[in-house]
Amino acid sequence: LALLQKGKKQEEGKRLPESGKNKKLPGELEEFLGHIDRKFDSSRMDLRGEKVYYMPEGLPTLRGIRFLRTGLLMGELKKNRFEPSQALAMNLKKEEYDQVIDLPLEDERVMKYLKGETLDVEDLVKPKDKGWYLICVDGYPLGFGKLVNQMLKNKYLPGWRWNS
Structure with missing residues (x-):
């Protein structure tokens, strides 16, 4: 279900706001990512509550939109530790x-x-x-x-x- 509204044409592939660049990730997550031999762009990491998602490249701003899943669920931050997800395991x-x-x-x-x-x-x-x-x-x-x-x-x- 979607609500569409006529308005200005938006550029395709608009990136996340520049404020997301070089964002500081929690230490537990950075420590875990040190075990992975793949480059993850910190500006594409999205923390929602305890869950950490890796968002697709070129995703437009989704402020105010509720969704089921938009990116790769990396895992959850729980009591000063990071628990990787099944989705991440299947992606590696x-x-x-x-x-x-x-x-x-x-x-x-x-x-x-x-x-x-x-x-x-x-x-x-x-x-x-x-x-x-x-x-x-x-x-x-x-x-x-x-x-x-x-x-x-x-x-x-x-x-x-x-x-x-």
């Missing part, structure tokens, strides 16, 4: 993230991950490793998990989990 390539656990399809942990269970990955990581890991199967990303004490806490979306 294995080579673009520096903390990856790549499981072969035959590994029983793949099904455990898809069911939302915590995984024991002590054979794949060093004892002192911790933080967000991109979980891949044969090089294809499935989602994120948080590594603590060689146990991977599953962050796979509950609505996507295997039920059987």
Whole structure:
């Protein structure tokens, strides 16, 4: 549903206001982005409440317009930490993230991950490793998990989990 109003013709591909250039991102987000080997333009980052979106290039000003989704949901800022989203995991390539656990399809942990269970990955990581890991199967990303004490806490979306 849309309400259209006749008025001045707007330039196509109008950028976000210049005030968005070089905006300061929260430290937790900057720290997480340091693990990604992809350039993100900070002027295209949009913080809405706790959610962080990466907006499309050339998006016109959307002030006053309500919408369901306009960009890539990067994740959420919660209590001085950043939690990456499932959408970001699906958007990344294995080579673009520096903390990856790549499981072969035959590994029983793949099904455990898809069911939302915590995984024991002590054979794949060093004892002192911790933080967000991109979980891949044969090089294809499935989602994120948080590594603590060689146990991977599953962050796979509950609505996507295997039920059987």
